[in-house]
Amino acid sequence: MKSIAQWLLSLAVLFAVPAFGAPEPPKDPVAGSLPALQAQLQAILTEMHVPGVSVAIVRKDGPEWVGAVGLANVERNEPATADTMFRIGSTSKAFTALSLLQLVEQGRVSLQDPVGRYVKDIPYDNPWEATDPVLIADLLEHTAGWDDLKLREFAQQAKGWTLHQGMTFDAGSHRSRWRPGTRMSYANAGTTMAAAVVEQVTGQTLENYVAEHLFAPLGMRTANYLEPVGLPATTLYHADGKTPYPYWHIIVRPSGSINASAKDMAAYLAFYLNRGKVGEQAVVSSASVDRMEVPTRSWAAKEGVSIGYGLHNYSTVADGFVVHGHNGGVSGGLTAMAYVPSAGVGFFMSINADNGAAFQRLENVIRRYALRGLTPPALPPAQSLPAFANNYVGWYQPDSPRSEMFRFLERLVGLTHVEVQGDVLVMSPLLGGEQQHYVSAGGRTLRRTDTGHEEPVATLALLKPQPDGLFIGSGGSAGTMRRVPTWAVMAELLGVAWFVLSIAAIVLYAPFWLVGRWVRGPRPVDRTLRVAGLLPVLSLVGTVALVASGTGDVLTNFGSASVFSVGLCVATWLLAASTLAFVYLAFFGSSNAARSVVRWHGRFCAVGLLLGVAYLGYWGIIGVRSWT
Numbered sequence: 001m002k003s004i005a006q007w008l009l010s011l012a013v014l015f016a017v018p019a020f021g022a023p024e025p026p027k028d029p030v031a032g033s034l035p036a037l038q039a040q041l042q043a044i045l046t047e048m049h050v051p052g053v054s055v056a057i058v059r060k061d062g063p064e065w066v067g068a069v070g071l072a073n074v075e076r077n078e079p080a081t082a083d084t085m086f087r088i089g090s091t092s093k094a095f096t097a098l099s100l101l102q103l104v105e106q107g108r109v110s111l112q113d114p115v116g117r118y119v120k121d122i123p124y125d126n127p128w129e130a131t132d133p134v135l136i137a138d139l140l141e142h143t144a145g146w147d148d149l150k151l152r153e154f155a156q157q158a159k160g161w162t163l164h165q166g167m168t169f170d171a172g173s174h175r176s177r178w179r180p181g182t183r184m185s186y187a188n189a190g191t192t193m194a195a196a197v198v199e200q201v202t203g204q205t206l207e208n209y210v211a212e213h214l215f216a217p218l219g220m221r222t223a224n225y226l227e228p229v230g231l232p233a234t235t236l237y238h239a240d241g242k243t244p245y246p247y248w249h250i251i252v253r254p255s256g257s258i259n260a261s262a263k264d265m266a267a268y269l270a271f272y273l274n275r276g277k278v279g280e281q282a283v284v285s286s287a288s289v290d291r292m293e294v295p296t297r298s299w300a301a302k303e304g305v306s307i308g309y310g311l312h313n314y315s316t317v318a319d320g321f322v323v324h325g326h327n328g329g330v331s332g333g334l335t336a337m338a339y340v341p342s343a344g345v346g347f348f349m350s351i352n353a354d355n356g357a358a359f360q361r362l363e364n365v366i367r368r369y370a371l372r373g374l375t376p377p378a379l380p381p382a383q384s385l386p387a388f389a390n391n392y393v394g395w396y397q398p399d400s401p402r403s404e405m406f407r408f409l410e411r412l413v414g415l416t417h418v419e420v421q422g423d424v425l426v427m428s429p430l431l432g433g434e435q436q437h438y439v440s441a442g443g444r445t446l447r448r449t450d451t452g453h454e455e456p457v458a459t460l461a462l463l464k465p466q467p468d469g470l471f472i473g474s475g476g477s478a479g480t481m482r483r484v485p486t487w488a489v490m491a492e493l494l495g496v497a498w499f500v501l502s503i504a505a506i507v508l509y510a511p512f513w514l515v516g517r518w519v520r521g522p523r524p525v526d527r528t529l530r531v532a533g534l535l536p537v538l539s540l541v542g543t544v545a546l547v548a549s550g551t552g553d554v555l556t557n558f559g560s561a562s563v564f565s566v567g568l569c570v571a572t573w574l575l576a577a578s579t580l581a582f583v584y585l586a587f588f589g590s591s592n593a594a595r596s597v598v599r600w601h602g603r604f605c606a607v608g609l610l611l612g613v614a615y616l617g618y619w620g621i622i623g624v625r626s627w628t
Contacts, residue, residue: 027361027364028040028044028361028364028365030368030369030372031365031369031372032372034064034065037065037365037366037369038067038069040365041053041055041069041070041362041365041366042069042070044358044361044362044365045069045070045358045362048355048357048358048361049239049240049241049242049353049355049358050070050241050351050352050353050355050358050362051070051071051072051073051074051080051234051237051241051352051353052068052069052070052071052072052079052080052084052234052351052352053068053069053070053080053349053350053351053352053362054067054068054080054082054084054086054234054261054262054265054348054349054350054351055067055068055069055262055347055348055349055366056262056263056265056266056269056347056348056349057345057346057347057366057369057370058266058269058270058273058339058345058346058347058348059273059344059345060270060273060274060344060345061344062270063266063270064370066082066262066263066266067081067082067262068080068081068082068084068262072084072232072233072234072235072352073234073235074235074237074241074242074244075235075244080234080352081232082261082262082263083222083232083261083262083263084232084233084234084261084262085222085223085228085231085232085233085234085259085260085261085264086233086234086259086260086261086333086335086350086351086352087234087236087257087258087259087330087332087333087335087350088256088258088259088260088265088328088333088335088337088350089256089327089328089329089330089333089334089335090188090255090256090326090327090328090329090335091258091325091326091327091328091335091337092225092253092254092255092256092257092258092328093191093254093255093256093312093326093328094292094311094312094313094326095210095214095254095258096140096191096194096195096198096206096210096254096312097140097194097292097311097312097313098214098283098284098288098292099195099198099206099209099210099213099214100136100140100194100197100198100311101284101288101291101292101311102213102283102284102288103198103201103202104288105284105285105288108201109136109197109201110136111135111136111137111140111311112135112136112137113135113136114129114133114134114135114136115133115134115135115136115138115139115193115194115197116129116133116134118196118197118200118201119193119196119197119200121164121168122164122167122168122171122174122193122196123168123171123174124146124171124174124175124176124193125174125175125176126144126145126175126176126180127176128176128179128180132179132180132181133180134176134180135180135181135297136194136197137296137297137311138180138181138190138297139190139191139193139194139197140190140191140194140310140311140312141184141295141296141297141298141301141309141310141311142184142185142186142187142190142309143180143181143182143183143184143185143297143298144176144180144187144190145175145176145177145178145179145180145182145183145185146173146174146175146176146177146185146187146189146190147172147173147175147177147185147187147403147404148173148185148186148187148188148189148402148403149173149187149188149189149251149252150170150172150173150559150628151554151555151558151559151626151627152170152559152560152627152628153169153170153173153251153252153559154250154251154555154559155555155556155558155559155560155627156169156251156559157248157249158249158250158251158253159227159249160249161249161251162205163192163195163196163199163205163206163252163253163254164196166192166251166252166253167189167192167193167196167252169251173187173189174189174193177404178400180297181297181298182298182299182480183298183299183399183400183473183479183480184295184297184298184300184308184309184400184479184480185400185401185402185479186309186402187402188252188255188256189252189255191252191254191255191312192252192253192254192255194254195254206225206253206254207224207225207226207253210225211224213283214283215264217278217281217283218267218268218271218278218283219264219267219278220260220264220265220267220268221263221264222259222260222261222263222264223258223259223260223261223264224258224259225253225254225257225258225259226253226257226259227247227249227259228259232261233259234333234352235352236330236331236332236333236352236353237332237352237353237354238332238353238354238552238553239353239354239355240353241353241355244332245331245332248330248331250330256328256329256330257330262348265337265348265350266348268337268348269337269339269346269347269348271283272289272324272325272339272341272346273339273341273344273345273346275289275290275341276288276289291310291311292310292311292312292313293310293313293315293324293341294306294310294315295308295309295310295475296310298473298480299461299463299464299471299473299480300460300461300463300473300474300475300480301475303443303444303445303461303462303463303464303473304441304442304443304444304445304458304461305445305458305459305460305461305473305474305475306457306458306475307322307455307457307458307459307475307476308459308474308475308476309475312326313325313326314326315475316476317448317453317455317456317457317459318338318367319367319368319371319376320376320377320454320456321340321342321343321371321374321376321377322340322342322377322456322457323338323339323340323367324338324339324340324341325337325338325339325346331354331553331555332352332353332354333350333351333352333353334350334351334354334355334356334359335348335349335350335351336348336349336350336359336363336366338367340371342377343371343374345370345371345374346370347366347367347370349362349363349366376456377456378456379454379456380441380447380456382423382439382440382449383423383439383440383441383442384423384440385420385423385424385425385439385440386440386443386444386462388462389420389425389440389462390420391470392418392420392425392462392470392472392483393418393419393420394417394418394470394483394484394485394486395415395416395417395418395483395484395485395486395489396415396416396417396418396472396481396482396483396484397411397414397415397416397481397482397484397489398410398411398414398478398479398480398481399411399471399479399480399481399482400479400480401479405620405624405626407619408615408616408618408619408620408621412431412492412496413431414429414478414481415429415430415431415489415493416428416429416430416478416481417430418472418483423439423440424437424438424439424449425437425438425439425446426438434450435450436448436450436453437449437450438460441457441458442458444461444462444463444464445458445460445461446458446459446460446461446462447459447460448460458475459474459475459476460472460473460474460475460476461473461474463480468482469482469483470482470483471483495611495612495615496612498607498608498611499608499609499611499612499615500608501608502604502605502606502607502608502609502612503537503540503605503608503609505601505604505605506533506534506537506605507537509530509601525593525594526594526595526598528585528589529585529586529589529594529598529599529602530598530602532578532581532582532585532586532602533582533586533602533605533606533609535574535578535581535582536575536578536579536582536609536613539571539572539574539575539578540575542567542571542574543568543571543572543575546564546567546568546571547568549564550562550564550565550568558626558627559626559627560627561627562627565625565626565627566627568624568626569623569624569625569626572616572621572622572623572624573622573623575613575616575622576613576616576617576622576623579606579609579610579612579613580610580613582602582605582606582609583606583607583609583610585602586599586602586603586605586606587603587606
């Protein structure tokens with residue numbers, strides 16, 4: 001399971017929007033001065049083998065620090081500076097949203113317009129298009145219901161490709177899995193479809209439009225969407241901080257390809273802190289910035305949850321403050337861009353290595369330094385839970401996965417029990433994770449009240465009953481969760497337990513019968529049944545080993561036909577075939593001639609393995625072709 005989790009983490013980095021919600025508790029003290037902060041950053045870089053970090057800390061009246069620590073290039077021992085360009089990943093997305101907001105202000109488009117009114121040559125599938133079309137706002141708020149890009153799309157090197165070429169390479173992810181305007185699910189293709197609207201309306205490429213109407217007036221003098229030529233730019237590295245990645249020409253440039261320096265990003269932060277203005281010039285109106293920061297389309301947003309994903313600008317609660325911005329990631333680079341309008345401060349940081357733990361630690365240190373001495377807003381008084389909250393007691397599963405490929409795992413790992421304790425709604429994740437306590441924030445909304453995680457605004461909603469069940473909607477990483485019957489949860493957990501126990505029983509029994517064969521002599525019927533049970537376990541071990549060994553470069557190893565991706569497909573088919581053979585021998589073969597303990601052990605394990613294989617087969621994991 002650890003290797004699968006590593007694979008999921010590696011995939012999450014791609015054009016990432018890191019998890020919503022409160023960050024991990026900081027382990028480092030708050031720096032009291034800028035030199036102390038710089039020393040702290042250098043110590044973390046050294047300890048965690050990250051070459052360098054680009055930083056901008058900006059207050060409403062001007063920058064406090066714009067610079068960098070560490071190296072831009074390890075081989076050349078080249079230091080990173082305020083002019084060094086780092087790849088900012090999904091932080092790029094907001095420039096598409098800002099472009100559309102400018103067009104909205106000019107009366108040329110509306111966020112409520114259906115996408116199909118403008119884009120005719122890029123296919124997408126929405127079964128509800130007649131009554132609930134995909135709106136421009138859905139693309140920007142990730143509420144179109146689309147799946148995220150397939151691995152083959154992430155893996156494709158698209159140097160020189162047009163937006164149209166990138167979006168028509170594989171349109172399989174452009175399909176609404178549920179009614180648009182109901183649930184938020186992060187989808188990189190949505191940003192690029194929105195960029196296609198900009199291109200259609202303006203007659204310019206998205207890159208040229210942004211350069212003229214955003215980069216130039218904002219003072220982002222070196223920012224660009226393409227590989228920097230003749231400009232100082234960092235090399236991106238694997239987690240070891242030594243092995244470089246080649247430059248990644250991503251297939252959907254508007255979604256995550258911008259290169260920018262700390263100076264560029266300082267100007268960008270000042271733009272938000274001054275509510276759309278650069279000096280006396282309004283690049284967009286303050287009302288447009290306000291609109292960016294608030295989600296409107298999801299069920300939770302319609303109930304009044306203002307925390308979550310707006311127009312390519314998301315909000316969360318950290319250290320008691322409501323923080324806005326957007327994070328991002330590409331292979332070898334992780335970025336945070338965040339600002340607190342109420343406190344008049346923001347920060348940017350970007351590292352040049354695939355090191356999520358170091359990224360989070362550095363972000364915590366910089367954020368807490370930027371917010372030092374500031375008092376978070378007062379918490380509102382707790383309110384009584386509405387009477388209907390008792391109707392929401394029960395088990396819930398995540399029901400808005402970013403990637404359908406991993407729904408099979410997410411729905412089990414994310415199992416959560418909800419109960420009401422007086423005027424507190426308690427959410428208890430089944431597999432680890434801390435228990436969360438919520439109180440009413442008015443209407444159907446709730447806010448968290450755990451010590452250390454107190455939220456001044458609503459982040460959860462008990463959604464109105466839908467024809468297909470009861471849902472809880474979050475403005476955070478939990479997304480939308482569907483209530484499931486207790487019997488169904490117990491049945492799934494029983495199946496998982498049986499599967500795991502069967503594997504354990506086979507593995508633990510194997511040394512005894514292998515030794516016993518030499519002590520007592522061969523028993524052909526017993527041996528056949530035992531070997532038949534061992535083969536599926538070996539296939540499963542092979543499957544996990546392939547995933548584990550391929551996580552060093554997920555895109556290359558699983559986004560194209562390789563020994564890892566094809567091997568994974570073959571290993572899962574072997575798992576299924578050997579399990580079926582084991583079931584046949586245990587129940588219909590010559591097992592009746594085996595000793596009783598061997599026969600019943602075999603049948604118990606055969607049923608457990610069959611349950612696991614049936615589950616994986618139902619969700620498309622048996623024979624998975626990750627390169628297609």
